[in-house]
Amino acid sequence: MNSRTEHAPIIQMKDIEKHFGAVIALAGVSLEVYPGECHCLLGDNGAGKSTFIKTMSGVHKPTKGEIIFEGKPMNFDNPRDAMDAGIATVHQHLAMIPLMSVSRNFFMGNEPTKKIAGVPFFDREFADRITMEQMRKMGINLRGPDQAVGTLSGGERQTVAISRAVYFGAKVLILDEPTSALGVRQTSNVLATVDKVRKQGVAVVFITHNVRHALAVGDRFTVLNRGQTLGTAQRGQITPDELQDMMAGGQELAQLDDALGGTV
Amino acid sequence: MSDTANNDERIKEISSLRQFFMRPELGGMVGTVAVFTFFLLFAFDSGMFNSQGVLNWSIVSAQFMIIAVGACLLMIAGEFDLSVGSMIGFAGMMIAVFGVVLNWPIWIAILITFVICLALGALNGFIVIRTGLPSFIVTLAFLFILRGFTIYIPQTIERKTIIGGIRDAAEGDWLAPIFGGKIFGGVFQWLGDAGIIATFERGTRAGQPVVDGIPMLIVWAIILIIFGHVLLTRTRFGNWIFASGGDAEAARNSGVPVNRVKILMFMFTAFCACVFATCQVMEFGSAGADRGLLKEFEAIIAVVIGGALLTGGYGSVIGAALGALIFGVVQQGLFFAGVESSLFRVFLGVILLGAVILNTYIRRMITGER
Numbered sequence: 001m002n003s004r005t006e007h008a009p010i011i012q013m014k015d016i017e018k019h020f021g022a023v024i025a026l027a028g029v030s031l032e033v034y035p036g037e038c039h040c041l042l043g044d045n046g047a048g049k050s051t052f053i054k055t056m057s058g059v060h061k062p063t064k065g066e067i068i069f070e071g072k073p074m075n076f077d078n079p080r081d082a083m084d085a086g087i088a089t090v091h092q093h094l095a096m097i098p099l100m101s102v103s104r105n106f107f108m109g110n111e112p113t114k115k116i117a118g119v120p121f122f123d124r125e126f127a128d129r130i131t132m133e134q135m136r137k138m139g140i141n142l143r144g145p146d147q148a149v150g151t152l153s154g155g156e157r158q159t160v161a162i163s164r165a166v167y168f169g170a171k172v173l174i175l176d177e178p179t180s181a182l183g184v185r186q187t188s189n190v191l192a193t194v195d196k197v198r199k200q201g202v203a204v205v206f207i208t209h210n211v212r213h214a215l216a217v218g219d220r221f222t223v224l225n226r227g228q229t230l231g232t233a234q235r236g237q238i239t240p241d242e243l244q245d246m247m248a249g250g251q252e253l254a255q256l257d258d259a260l261g262g263t264v
Numbered sequence: 265m266s267d268t269a270n271n272d273e274r275i276k277e278i279s280s281l282r283q284f285f286m287r288p289e290l291g292g293m294v295g296t297v298a299v300f301t302f303f304l305l306f307a308f309d310s311g312m313f314n315s316q317g318v319l320n321w322s323i324v325s326a327q328f329m330i331i332a333v334g335a336c337l338l339m340i341a342g343e344f345d346l347s348v349g350s351m352i353g354f355a356g357m358m359i360a361v362f363g364v365v366l367n368w369p370i371w372i373a374i375l376i377t378f379v380i381c382l383a384l385g386a387l388n389g390f391i392v393i394r395t396g397l398p399s400f401i402v403t404l405a406f407l408f409i410l411r412g413f414t415i416y417i418p419q420t421i422e423r424k425t426i427i428g429g430i431r432d433a434a435e436g437d438w439l440a441p442i443f444g445g446k447i448f449g450g451v452f453q454w455l456g457d458a459g460i461i462a463t464f465e466r467g468t469r470a471g472q473p474v475v476d477g478i479p480m481l482i483v484w485a486i487i488l489i490i491f492g493h494v495l496l497t498r499t500r501f502g503n504w505i506f507a508s509g510g511d512a513e514a515a516r517n518s519g520v521p522v523n524r525v526k527i528l529m530f531m532f533t534a535f536c537a538c539v540f541a542t543c544q545v546m547e548f549g550s551a552g553a554d555r556g557l558l559k560e561f562e563a564i565i566a567v568v569i570g571g572a573l574l575t576g577g578y579g580s581v582i583g584a585a586l587g588a589l590i591f592g593v594v595q596q597g598l599f600f601a602g603v604e605s606s607l608f609r610v611f612l613g614v615i616l617l618g619a620v621i622l623n624t625y626i627r628r629m630i631t632g633e634r
């Protein structure tokens with residue numbers, strides 16, 4: 001067994017099911033994440049990855065199943081509860097508001113306040129400063145903290161979302177395809193950041209379609225397929241080819257592989 | 265290629281002029297200057313700018329402002345309330361029914377009316393949230409429901425559509441002056457004595473200034489504007505208002521209590537309508553079943569002139585207040601200038617169209633859409 005499994009998992013998902021009307025998006029998925037590990041979640045489009053992490057981050061209530069956070073059963077009523085517990089998420093669709101400034105977006109739902117005469121006011125100075133600082137760390141120089149998110153490029157937006165989650169994700173950081181729109185430098189920045197926060201003891205759940213990215217930072221790999229787990233593999237116990245085959249559901253990719261001459 | 269040099273270049277792309285043009289209040293500021301210039305040039309001698317004239321258009325503007333502040337915050341939160349006008353009529357009628365027909369003390373009548381209006385606002389919001397229907401439709405239903413009751417109730421119990429006698433009922437009441445009173449009487453007396461503003465020359469009030477104080481209506485307007493502006497721009501709740509209207513789903517995912525924000529904004533709009541109604545009832549001394557007609561649209565137009573986007577997530581309370589000021593000044597100015605009053609509607613339509621086109625353009629600049 002890996003040394004990481006010696007201590008208790010920070011979050012355990014047990015037989016999570018999620019139904020949307022007649023659609024069964026998740027048919028009993030179990031998974032546990034340990035502090036300081038990067039757990040990669042892989043799988044085809046529509047496999048249920050986003051739905052799964054949304055139950056983790058309080059957006060969806062599971063239809064069935066149990067979430068155990070730090071050893072206690074947890075019932076997140078909304079994303080705030082999860083955030084207060086130290087779980088931050090970068091959603092696939094980013095959760096950014098184009099008309100609002102970068103710093104307002106950065107602190108959306110978590111606004112810092114400063115009391116003036118006993119009344120809590122939004123501390124914009126603090127928000128602006130932290131936003132610029134965090135963005136610079138990620139390798140993006142903003143024109144200013146009051147620049148509207150709508151004027152940022154897709155990758156810059158993704159970077160804002162990631163640095164926001166890193167800033168607030170004290171215990172668990174969930175990243176849903178965070179590198180899909182990023183350039184080379186920003187991608188390596190994100191992967192380096194994942195590595196860094198993991199070493200600080202944060203549990204990272206990392207969704208990606210890119211096997212190379214997964215292998216670069218992942219400690220364990222769980223593959224989802226049509227709402228179910230195909231299994232979890234440890235780093236070093238699986239070759240990139242095996243992982244890629246598993247992600248695509250096996251045989252089909254073998255044929256494709258021939259046709260494309262190994263370009264995937 | 266150095267990074268900093270690259271970024272310096274990019275900073276210059278947004279000049280301060282452009283930044284100035286991207287303020288939501290721009291339309292309102294330009295409009296205000298234009299309107300005042302126009303009337304100062306063409307109606308200066310009409311009495312529009314003496315103490316009485318100023319008070320006249322200030323009161324009308326303040327009325328618009330009170331409902332525009334509510335409509336503004338609600339629109340930024342991504343919703344509309346078309347029942348504002350009916351709510352004004354309804355609230356006024358409730359005060360008259362409780363205070364005159366049932367003969368309860370006026371302060372009780374006012375407080376109960378506020379509670380009823382806030383509850384109706386919450387109901388509006390609750391239905392919108394629960395059903396997911398556009399607020400346009402839900403509040404359109406309330407526009408008819410409330411107006412219907414406003415006509416039905418006085419007709420069944422009093423056989424008329426106007427209930428008077430509120431001024432007598434409010435005599436000596438402690439709460440009524442907060443809506444119907446005036447402040448700074450002494451200052452105006454002094455201004456009158458000093459010959460700065462006009463005084464009555466004959467009759468029982470000879471020597472008293474023609475304008476003898478600032479009506480509470482104007483005070484309410486100023487308080488609501490300051491409150492709305494600070495709430496929107498300086499508090500965490502303000503950030504939630506922007507977020508709820510900008511993209512409710514994204515806001516929810518980030519932990520913003522979107523439903524609570526929207527319901528509270530419906531309640532705030534109802535509160536503003538109720539303030540309007542109470543001030544009006546105290547001023548006229550009566551409640552009429554047709555009060556507040558079309559006010560919801562006037563509020564929305566003022567808000568749009570003020571730079572708010574109909575789609576939510578963007579706008580300014582100061583802008584909405586300027587929009588309301590433009591309204592009041594033009595409506596009364598046309599009257600002073602002796603222009604046919606029906607032209608006011610033409611003006612409204614034209615300025616609304618202009619404002620919406622300008623806002624769309626500004627939105628494109630901000631979001632970078634083409």
Ligand SMILES: Nc1ncnc2c1ncn2[C@@H]1O[C@H](COP(=O)(O)OP(=O)(O)OP(=O)(O)O)[C@@H](O)[C@H]1O
Nearest residue numbers: 020023025043044045046047048049050051052092
């Ligand atoms: N709100 C919803 N209502 C109904 N069906 C949904 C909803 N959300 C997700 N689904 C369905 O659940 C299934 C899983 O979707 P999900 O977004 O979790 O996939 P995914 O693994 O993240 O895919 P991708 O790699 O494309 O992001 C899909 O079939 C989708 O249609």
Ligand SMILES: [Mg+2]
Nearest residue numbers: 049050051092
């Ligand atoms: Mg997904």
